[in-house]
Amino acid sequence: MRTDQPKVIHLKDYQAPDYLIDETHLTFELHEDHTLVHAQLVMRRNPDRSSGDLPPLVLDGQQLELLSVALDDSALQAGDYQLDADHLTLQPKAERFVIDSTVRIHPETNTALEGLYKSGKMFCTQCEAEGFRKITYYLDRPDVMSRFTTTVSADKQAYPILLSNGNPLASGEEEDGRHWATWEDPFKKPAYLFALVAGDLWCVEDSFTTLSGREVALRIYVEPENIDKCQHAMDSLKRSMRWDEEVYGREYDLDIFMIVAVNDFNMGAMENKGLNIFNSSAVLAKAETATDAAHQRVEAIVAHEYFHNWSGNRVTCRDWFQLSLKEGFTVLRDSQFSADMNSPTVKRIEDVAYLRTHQFAEDAGPMAHSVRPESFIEISNFYTLTVYEKGAEVVRMIQTLIGAENFRKGTDLYFERHDGQAVTVDDFVKAMEEVSGVDLTQFKRWYSQAGTPRLQVSEAFDEGAGRYSLTFRQSCPPTPGQSEKLPFVIPVALGLLGADGADLPLRLEGEAQGAAGTRVLAITEAEQTFTFVDLPKKPLPSLLRGFSAPLKLDFPYSRDQLMFLMQHDADGFNRWEAGQQLSVQVLSELIGQQQRGETLAMDDRLIHALRTLLEDDSLDQAMVAEMLSLPSEAYLTEISEVADVDAIHQAREHARRAIAQALFEPLWQRYQTNREISRRTPYVAQAEHFARRALQNIALSYLMFSERDAVVQACLEQFEHCDNMTERLNALAVLVNSPFEAERGKALEAFAEHFKDDPLVMDQWFSVQAGSPLPGGLERVQALMGHPAFTLKNPNKVRALIGAFANQNLVNFHRADGAGYRFLAEQIITLNALNPQIASRLLAPLTRWRKYDGGRQALMKGELERILASGELSSDVYEVVSKSLA
Ligand code: B3K
Ligand code: ZN
Numbered sequence: 074m075r076t077d078q079p080k081v082i083h084l085k086d087y088q089a090p091d092y093l094i095d096e097t098h099l100t101f102e103l104h105e106d107h108t109l110v111h112a113q114l115v116m117r118r119n120p121d122r123s124s125g126d127l128p129p130l131v132l133d134g135q136q137l138e139l140l141s142v143a144l145d146d147s148a149l150q151a152g153d154y155q156l157d158a159d160h161l162t163l164q165p166k167a168e169r170f171v172i173d174s175t176v177r178i179h180p181e182t183n184t185a186l187e188g189l190y191k192s193g194k195m196f197c198t199q200c201e202a203e204g205f206r207k208i209t210y211y212l213d214r215p216d217v218m219s220r221f222t223t224t225v226s227a228d229k230q231a232y233p234i235l236l237s238n239g240n241p242l243a244s245g246e247e248e249d250g251r252h253w254a255t256w257e258d259p260f261k262k263p264a265y266l267f268a269l270v271a272g273d274l275w276c277v278e279d280s281f282t283t284l285s286g287r288e289v290a291l292r293i294y295v296e297p298e299n300i301d302k303c304q305h306a307m308d309s310l311k312r313s314m315r316w317d318e319e320v321y322g323r324e325y326d327l328d329i330f331m332i333v334a335v336n337d338f339n340m341g342a343m344e345n346k347g348l349n350i351f352n353s354s355a356v357l358a359k360a361e362t363a364t365d366a367a368h369q370r371v372e373a374i375v376a377h378e379y380f381h382n383w384s385g386n387r388v389t390c391r392d393w394f395q396l397s398l399k400e401g402f403t404v405l406r407d408s409q410f411s412a413d414m415n416s417p418t419v420k421r422i423e424d425v426a427y428l429r430t431h432q433f434a435e436d437a438g439p440m441a442h443s444v445r446p447e448s449f450i451e452i453s454n455f456y457t458l459t460v461y462e463k464g465a466e467v468v469r470m471i472q473t474l475i476g477a478e479n480f481r482k483g484t485d486l487y488f489e490r491h492d493g494q495a496v497t498v499d500d501f502v503k504a505m506e507e508v509s510g511v512d513l514t515q516f517k518r519w520y521s522q523a524g525t526p527r528l529q530v531s532e533a534f535d536e537g538a539g540r541y542s543l544t545f546r547q548s549c550p551p552t553p554g555q556s557e558k559l560p561f562v563i564p565v566a567l568g569l570l571g572a573d574g575a576d577l578p579l580r581l582e583g584e585a586q587g588a589a590g591t592r593v594l595a596i597t598e599a600e601q602t603f604t605f606v607d608l609p610k611k612p613l614p615s616l617l618r619g620f621s622a623p624l625k626l627d628f629p630y631s632r633d634q635l636m637f638l639m640q641h642d643a644d645g646f647n648r649w650e651a652g653q654q655l656s657v658q659v660l661s662e663l664i665g666q667q668q669r670g671e672t673l674a675m676d677d678r679l680i681h682a683l684r685t686l687l688e689d690d691s692l693d694q695a696m697v698a699e700m701l702s703l704p705s706e707a708y709l710t711e712i713s714e715v716a717d718v719d720a721i722h723q724a725r726e727h728a729r730r731a732i733a734q735a736l737f738e739p740l741w742q743r744y745q746t747n748r749e750i751s752r753r754t755p756y757v758a759q760a761e762h763f764a765r766r767a768l769q770n771i772a773l774s775y776l777m778f779s780e781r782d783a784v785v786q787a788c789l790e791q792f793e794h795c796d797n798m799t800e801r802l803n804a805l806a807v808l809v810n811s812p813f814e815a816e817r818g819k820a821l822e823a824f825a826e827h828f829k830d831d832p833l834v835m836d837q838w839f840s841v842q843a844g845s846p847l848p849g850g851l852e853r854v855q856a857l858m859g860h861p862a863f864t865l866k867n868p869n870k871v872r873a874l875i876g877a878f879a880n881q882n883l884v885n886f887h888r889a890d891g892a893g894y895r896f897l898a899e900q901i902i903t904l905n906a907l908n909p910q911i912a913s914r915l916l917a918p919l920t921r922w923r924k925y926d927g928g929r930q931a932l933m934k935g936e937l938e939r940i941l942a943s944g945e946l947s948s949d950v951y952e953v954v955s956k957s958l959a
Contacts, residue, residue, distance in 0.1 A: 079948050083448045084394040090212055091128045092165070093119050094219040097264075099209070101189075103180075103196055103227040103271055108189060109140075110176050112209040114219075117169045127168070132161045133206035133213040136188075138177040142210075145170050161210045174210050183207075184866055184907045192337035193296070194231065195272030197350055199343055202393055202452045205264035215263040215390045216495040225271055226253035232271040234294060238262070238346045240328050258346055260326065261493060263389055268345030270294070270333045277303040281314050283324045289314075293356065294333040298830075302357035305368055305758060306332065306375050313376040316410050321484055323383045332356060332375070336832060339868050339910050340456070341374050344381035351378070354833050354869055360756035360797040362834050365766055367798070368758040372414065377407040388491045393452045397444045397520070398498050400456075401464020405472075408465060415760040418645035419695045425620045425646070428466065430708040432458035432623075436525045437711075438920050439957040441552040445498050445520040450952040453910050459523070466623040467519045471502070473564040473593055473621055474516070475509035482508040515597060516562040523552040526561055526624040528596070534611040540582070541569070541612055544602040545594075547624075553956070563596040566621035566644075569605065569612035574641025582606050591618050591644065613637065618644040632658060636682050645696065652700045655679055656728075660709060663724035668717060673727045680735045687739040694747075695764035698771045703728060706883050716924045718887045722846060733778035741784075744772040748791060748800075756797040770803040777807050785813060792820055798834070806841045825862075835862040836873035843877035850885025851893055854878045865903060868911050875900050879918040886918065887925065891932030894919065898936035901950065902943045909947030916940075916950065920957040934958065 096115035101108060118127065139156060142149045144163065154163040161174075183190035188207030189198050198208070206213040223237035229252040235244070239258025246252050274294040281289045291310060293303040310332070317323040327347045338352035355374040358367055384406060385399035412420040435441065435458050442455065444464045449455050472480040487504035498520055502513050526549040533542045545565065549558035568576045568591050580587025582604040594603055605612075613634055617626050630638075630651075635658075638651035659679045666673050686697050703725055710716040733740070747769035754762070773791070776784045792804035805824055808817045821842070828834035839862075843854050854874060857863060863870050879886050879897050886893040897919060904912035922933035940946070941954050 079450045079951055081448050081450055082452075084392070084446070087392050087394070089121055090119055090214065090217050091122050092116050092130055092212065094212055094217055097211075097219040097221045098223075099221065099267075100224045101226065101269060103225065103232065106179075106181060108178050108180050108196075110178060110189075110209045112172075112174050112176075112211070114172045114174075114211070116165075116172060118165075127165050129162050130165050130172075132163075132172075132210040133159065133203070134161050134176070134210040135159055135206050136178070137207070137210065139210070140175040140177055141173075142175075143173040146173070159206075172210075176209055178208065185909060186337055186339050186868070187910065189269065190337075192335040195274070195296070195335060196227070196232070196270065197272075197333065197335050198267065198269050198345075199339065199350065200267050200345075201265040201343060202396075202456075203265075205267055208267075211264050213264050214392070215265060216392060218261040218263050218389070218493070218495060220258065220261050221267060222255060222257045223267075223269065224253055224255040225269055226251055227271045231273065234270070234272055234274045234276075236268075236270040236294070236331060236333065236348055238266070238268055238348050240347075258327075260346060260387070262346050262386060263495065266344070266346045266386055266389075268343070268348040268350055270348065270350065273297070274333065275300045277307055279307050279311065281311055281325070281330075283314075284318045285324060287324075287328075289325050289327070290329045292329065292331045294331060295353070295357065296334070296336075299334060299353065299357050302359045302362065305358040305363075306356045306371050309372040309375040310379060312372075312414060313379045313410060316376070316413065317380055317383070317406075320409065320413075321383070321406070321481070323380075323488070325382060326387070330379075332378075336869070337867055339908070342378045344378040344385055346382070346386050349378045351375075352869065354836070357833060358758075360758070362798055362828070362831055364797075364799045364802055364837070365758070365763045369411065369415065369763070373407050373411050376410045377403055380406045380410070383488055387493065388488060389495045391495045391497050393449075393455070394445055394447070395497050396452075396455060397460045397464030397467070398496070398501055400461050401444065401466075402468050402501070404461050404465035405468045415763070416693065416695050418649070418693075419699060419764075421619060421646050422649050422699050424462070426705075426708070428458070428462045428623060430705060430711055432462045433525050433625075434707075434711045434921060434924075435459055435917075436463070436523060436552070437550070438923070439553060439959065440920055440953060441523045443521050443523040443555075447521075447554070451913075451948040453949055454913055454952050463623055470519065470562075470564050470622055471505050471513065471516070473566065474513075474562070474595060475505060475511050479509040479511075480505070513562075515560075518559055518561050522549060522558050522561070523555055524549045524558065526558075526563070526622075528563060528565070528617075528622075528624050528626050530614075530616060530626065530628045532614065532628075534608075536609075536611070538606075539608045540604055540606055541608045542602050542604040543567075543614060544600065545596045546600045547596060548599070553959070560597060560599045561622075563622045563624065565594045565596055565616060566591050566618040567594065568592075568615045568618060568643060569608070570615060570638070570641060571612060572610060574637065576643050577608065577612055579605055580607050593621065615642045615644055615647050617647075617650075619646045620650075630654060632676065632678050636678060639682050639700075640685065649696065649699055652682065653704055655682065656703050657709070657712065660704065660721075660724050660728060663727055664709075664717065664720045667720040667723045667727075673724065675728055675731050677731075677735070679728070680732055683732060684736055684739060687736060687743060693764060694768040695760070698764070698767035701732075701768075701771050701775070707881070710883065710924060713924070715926060717926070718883045722884045729775065730778045733775040737776065737779055740772045740775050744769055744776060744787070747772070748787070751795065751800060756799075766797075766799050770799070773803065774807050774810075777811050780812070785811075785816065789816065789820075798837070802837055802841065805838075806844075809841050809845050810847065829862065832862070832867075832869070836869050839863065839870065839873040840877040843874050844881045846882060846884045848885075850878065850882050851888065851896055855896065865900070865907060868908065871900075871904070871911055871915070875915060879915065887929060889928065891929070891935070894932050894936045898940050901940055905940075905943075905947055905950045909949040912947065913949035913953050916953045916957070920953060922957070 098113040100111040180189040187204040225235040235254040237256035242255045242257045244254040275297045276292045276294045279291045332349045334353040334356045341355045342351040358371045384403045483505040529546045531544050571577045576589045578587035578589045635651045635655040642648045659676045709721045808820045901912050
């Protein structure tokens with residue numbers, strides 16, 4: 074907890090370390106009521122720092138009980154070193170020296186889930202970003218890379234499996250029922266990649282032969298009851314390994330790769346060298362217990378952590394301001410992988426919808442920061458949508474600007490040049506510049522300027538001359554600490570459609586010849602015009618194809634033009650985008666009517682467009698499902714000047730009801746056909762099956778508006794007789810949001826009874842109820858907190874119930890009396906003491922107070938103030954609350 078003034082850390086103050094640690098030898102003695110950690114650090118002065126007198130050595134350490142410390146074998150006495158809450162400082166006497174220390178720590182009471190802690194009966198670690206300092210005194214910074222050996226000793230019966238990074242070296246028994254194992258990691262690494270696991274675990278084993286013919290043992294360790302839920306992760310791992318060889322030329326480098334699933338974990342997973350530790354929700358999946366979305370999430374996270382072996386581990390970050398160097402790049406890599414494994418267009422749609430809803434909101438709020446932040450109080454607060462998702466978009470733009478071939482040359486050069494180093498975003502960009510000859514100096518503003526740019530596009534057509542001009546005006550709103558922004562380099566991928574919907578040849582004024590299809594314009598100025606020639610008729614532009622830059626685009630499309638693009642655009646992403654824009658126009662009109670107390674009357678062009686899609690059997694069903702999904706309430710909130718949650722909800726529900734009514738027949742037909750196939754086909758986790766179930770499920774959610782008996786029966790039949798969680802959970806969600814109280818209650822009860830021993834399934838049960846917009850949502854959530862399966866100590870439970878309520882149940886969370894805000898603040902105050910990282914993440918909805926009306930603003934700020942005044946705050950919570958109120 075924070076007792077002194079929080080320290081702000083600035084990128085501009087970066088200094089290389091005074092000392093380096095060549096070797097790190099750790100010994101862990103695990104006991105039920107304490108753990109002893111002995112660390113031997115073989116150190117030397119950093120030759121890159123100034124010579125002269127040896128500076129003091131300042132080791133990081135928190136919550137450690139120092140039992141002994143020795144310098145070059147001579148034990149130090151109390152006067153020989155200084156200790157404070159965060160450091161151990163001592164004076165080396167020579168350029169090279171060895172430090173030995175022993176500390177006592179308490180993993181058994183560690184509820185923050187950082188450092189060494191217990192999840193159930195298992196010991197595990199989470200060190201990124203600064204958790205290693207809770208294990209031993211160390212230079213806990215990513216630019217100190219060391220070779221580690223780790224010995225773990227524990228009771229053999231309770232902890233038969235003892236794991237750490239690298240390859241197993243030796244193991245043995247002790248007399249007293251204990252045993253030990255030593256692991257050696259031949260690759261030097263920063264401490265944040267250290268990992269240790271001890272427990273009674275079973276494993277699924279497989280192997281992988283690398284392109285150069287090396288055999289790698291693959292193991293997924295889980296608690297015994299989960300042994301039947303590992304195959305999908307194992308298949309995903311093997312696909313990831315092959316893909317990274319083929320697409321990025323990256324081979325795995327150790328003899329063994331391990332994944333361990335733990336139930337109590339603050340985020341999705343962690344890329345520790347050779348020993349990835351995963352939230353069980355990101356590794357366990359089988360048809361009966363995990364939805365299609367969960368299967369896809371497992372595939373993506375397994376890939377993401379595996380890809381870090383190169384983008385993050387072999388080449389790591391110099392300092393935490395460079396976090397996006399590994400995270401943005403690795404998110405791009407995992408999204409490319411998922412696109413290749415499934416439907417690229419659907420993957421792009423999902424990523425963009427997520428970015429626009431959540432990252433854009435972050436970028437418009439008090440925590441807005443650039444992809445490479447300039448300062449922070451608590452680095453854990455900067456594992457953000459901006460660093461991850463926008464960071465991935467920035468790397469994607471580099472690829473768009475220099476071309477795929479150059480990009481691959483650039484990544485090859487980057488990996489080769491910096492293997493074994495801790496580097497910066499500048500090093501990455503420099504490699505891209507060198508291979509392509511493109512100057513990316515101005516482009517780098519994407520790393521330093523926060524905020525979502527707006528790009529306004531206008532057109533002009535000179536029929537006589539056959540000239541068509543597009544003028545682009547870019548701007549970027551002020552963000553905390555950045556009032557003025559300079560123009561970005563914006564890659565705009567575009568096409569021009571002729572009257573038949575086909576792409577026209579694009580020839581810019583001055584060019585010798587044109588070519589049909591998509592081309593990329595690089596906008597570099599605040600205002601810039603491009604003129605296309607040889608166009609006898611006015612074309613229709615398709616702009617920002619594939620969402621080629623993370624910004625808000627304005628072009629004055631008419632609804633008829635959007636319908637035309639929905640049908641004809643050669644770019645699948647933009648066909649969806651046209652549908653979204655049409656929906657936004659239609660919904661905005663309804664929101665206005667609702668606010669003015671008028672009768673809601675919906676433009677039925679949207680219905681016509683959706684009917685055309687539904688009746689066309691040749692279309693990809695996943696695309697049809699995406700197109701049928703109206704923009705979410707969260708997205709409609711994000712694009713509103715002042716969000717009226719109730720009007721948004723009413724308008725959207727009205728539109729869904731109208732679509733359901735008008736399109737009952739084709740929806741019912743699609744539903745029945747697809748359900749019939751699902752009934753006959755055993756579950757398969759593959760794109761075409763995901764697509765069929767996606768359309769089936771969205772159809773069912775529309776059909777339920779009819780309240781017809783046949784639909785209710787179909788829903789109950791699906792709920793009871795399907796073989797997979799995708800169909801079961803969707804049917805349950807449809808019932809939970811329906812007016813059929815008796816059916817809803819029975820279904821919820823039956824589900825909980827059946828799955829009460831599966832915590833991940835119970836998370837879904839909590840979420841479905843937490844997200845229901847029916848009145849009384851807060852009371853339902855409060856009651857569920859008393860359910861035996863709920864605990865504030867498990868982050869998945871907190872996210873499933875409290876997180877889902879505050880982030881997805883907008884009408885109930887934003888209740889006008891502020892009870893939703895008060896409830897959230899209370900949970901945050903409790904969690905601040907238990908688990909600061911989870912507490913801080915839960916704050917996000919309250920930080921968005923500027924989006925709402927005056928009454929709600931005051932209530933939300935009131936709760937932030939209450940949290941601030943509530944006592945000793947963690948640096949995590951303090952930073953977010955104080956910045957939100959500033
Ligand atoms: N690198 C980790 C995130 C660690 C978060 C620490 N608070 C997982 C990932 O991005 O792959
Ligand atoms: Zn990552």
